[in-house]
Amino acid sequence: MSETVTPGVVLKTKFVTANQKGFQDYVQYVDREEAKGKGEVHLSVFNLYNDYMDDPDKTSALFTQQSDHLSMEGKSGIKSLFRLAQENNSVMWQDVITFDNEWLRQQGVYDDQSHTLDENRLKQVTRKSMQTMLKKEGLLESAIWSAAIHYNTDNIHIHVATVEPNPTRERGKRKPKTLDAMKSEVVNGLLDRDQERIQINFLIRDHMVHSKKEMSSLEWQNREFKPLFLEVYHQLPNDKTQWQYGYQTLNPIRGKIDDLTTSYLNKFHKEDIKHLHQKLDQEVEVLKHAYGDGEKDKKRYQHYKQNKLDDLYKRMGNAFLQEMKSYDRKQNSKQESHSTSPSHPSIRSMPPGFQLQRSLKRIQRSMDQTYDQFINDLDHQKLEREIERER
Template sequence: MTIPAFVLKSEFELPGTNAKGYAGIVDYMTDKEKVKKGEAYNTPDYFPEGILSYMSDEKKASGLFTKEKDFVDKNSIRELKESYQQAEQNGSLQWKFVGSFDNEWLKENQILDPDGEVREQTLKKAVRVMMERLIKEEKFIPSQTIWAASFHHNTDNLHFHISLVEKENSRELVKRRQKKIEKTLSPTGMQTRFYRDQGAESLQPKGKLKQTTLEKMKSAFLNELTRPSRKQILEKQTALRDTLVQELQLPQETFTERKELLRILQVLPQDKKKWQYKTISREHPIAKERIDSYTQRYLHNSGNKVAFQQVLKEEARFRERLYGGNHNYKENQMADLEYRLGNRLLKELKVQLEEKNKLRSVSRILQKNQKEDGTSEIRFTLRDRRRLDRVMGDTYQKKLNLLYYDQNEREAEYVRHRQEYGLE
């Protein structure tokens, strides 16, 4: 399986479960022995106490940044800690995120230079977009949320930490068993933390984020990060897809296609409001099968299909490298095209039937005029034309012009015949 270019992990912390609090103690990460020890066990999976102090440690990071500030100075850090402490006192949770990169992928996308220089402004912009998505998906109140982040360079792979709290808890309260954080040393001497069950239940804010939220956060981050470099290929993909859809037009169908269209019409519901591909797929499987057969035959004969599939293949390879594994991107895009073509075909069928119905209306008007005049001659007056204009509408002007032309030809032929026989 392909190693993903970016991994995002999260956890939450309950108020009062960490003896050093949300804000932590700056001395924890400035002690030389702990810094040295910390370098040995600091990985993107580990969340040490004092997240703010840890993130702002200049030996490990390039400094804190927030939604509004690219760099948080010492005075602002002090204010930030006070806000975190207040949030904890108000019963809010703290959410912690770690995003880790494959450095080779960063180099391939010109985010990390060979000499180790990082385009942090680009990364910061993507982090802000990601946090906006988190706030939206989890329905946090923007004015009540505080978050800070920092990029760290002290491991093999560049990674970032983010910490978020609410000034006042807005999360649903749920029953949970009380737990207490305890620490222990592994056989290798690494410090680990675990929660020990205290047995009693209490109401606590719901901290677990939806899995879809984490996926959307990751997508928002990566889309923002890669959009400039992928803009051209994605625009080409969209243009090819739209062309394939727009080129499906029924007036040019062959005799074989007309038979297939008739078979589709035979199984469509009478209510044309249901002529939507989603509804047809759900309620009329035979109609869906025939629609798909028609659109697939159309695609097979289209000159743009190969070009579209080639672009999809290229984008699928890029996304496989980005997310790791196979995410069925090409298959999903082809399914989306099938959906669009199905709706296009149903729309064209509906328009064609409406045209035929309006042409029948034209025929009935002409026949009515003949009976009223009591003559075998077909007369087409200005009044008739105005009435037909109202019936047909401007979009059918070409068909009306053809009708006028045929009418005039018949009248001219009638005059020639009378002249040949000396009747005029």
């Protein structure tokens, strides 16, 4: 039985209506003194939002999209907007982003020895996450939010509250894809995997696919590709704009195109493919520890490796199809050269005045030919008379 993986990031969310206690708790909270104590992390029960509201001494300063640290004037402004939202019967969305402290340590965000936290990085990923949420839910122009980092529990977490001072919607439920995107913004913002993913893309696009574009499948040293290459070529649709890997009209032969790719990779990039699989497996493990191994969260990383391999086969398939276009042009060019002899070029391709010169030459050849025939006839008659006299 495999060991359960503790996710690096968990997003929990709910919403309350204007007449519920949670809404009023938050309006009262923003008017309190800013929490100053950030004692050591200790065990406590995580009770989502109300527990946070009831104990402000465990939180950092409130921050928003524009401000890292709300002043007293800023708090007053937020309080007024939240009260207006409540009076106008706005929904209040309450989001809690919870972190595994060890995962934060691995990302260089948290120092478990000094209990210090890179608040700036957490605030930045929160802002990206909230911008994504507002955009996907159509709330960019109407909603406001404020948040605080909660320190003194087993797991550092961030609470965010969002309202519409002038509501545009009555429903509080948000789309599952919105919540997935919110979490992904946090994970990707804290994971520093840019260099690893650049290497993966380089291996696929600039190394394997590019080298295929530089190689002919029909050269004598690659003759094992020729039969399948031509088989695919002869089954392609007449419309050459459809000679793209993703076109549905290629569905019946896409498997054969993939077979070409597999044969090519096995011959020329055996070690590269092995290296690619290792790097993709490593990325899957990194994502697994970020999202956890719950059934829902698996979907976030399960297909990462396959999607990258699919991208490789798509790009490689298009490289083969591009080569087939070039081959097709050469075949058509040969047919045209056979139908139009090089010594008798098409009249339409002749330069101006050439047609007249050509006609004069034809007349001259005809006259020369007639004169020669006349002389030949005279000689022939003379020869016959001489033969007759000798008899």
